[in-house]
Amino acid sequence: QQQVKQSPQSLIVQKGGISIINCAYENTAFDYFPWYQQFPGKGPALLIAIRPDVSEKKEGRFTISFNKSAKQFSLHIMDSQPGDSATYFCAASYNNDMRFGAGTRLTVKP
């Protein structure tokens, strides 16, 4: 089922640094690309999302960069904080089918 490949598997960043997580997809029919944040014991929470008609979307410290021709998109977390420590999932959807990446465990060190 894996149609979305996510890297790295884990990431350690110092407080104030930039966290970058990358994803690649295969199915060109995908038309919605969200990022989810998941804390231990909780369900995933929608963080930010983009549609393929734009190349970048920014919300606060979180930015999605989208490259349609390369079928890749990435999440940038600026000024990373210890509270950002969580697992991040990229996803891609078409109609009613959403496929998730395997996740990136982010640790932000104080």
Place this chain on the structure above:
Amino acid sequence: ETGVTQSPTHLIKTRGQQVTLRCSSQSGHNTVSWYQQALGQGPQFIFQYYREEENGRGNFPPRFSGLQFPNYSSELNVNALELDDSALYLCASSAYRPGELFFGEGSRLTVL
């Protein structure tokens, strides 16, 4: 506004048994999706219900089945449990915008 709620939060079953998991969707949401999340993995799409009808299904066998009720709440049923069914089962609801899923905290199933 009430979020997505799931029950039970944890349960333990043995191989061959059957399990029913329940989900109440967020207020105003008419679509419910179910996902299986194995430890250390991303959620895998099981199926989706829209207005009480199955509206898409992932690569899961028929022993995974579901229902959606008129109040948009939903059930996931798994028959003939196998050890590999041990996972966190997540319910997500959505409204008119496909893709904007709101997840519950999940039901942790352990099959012994």
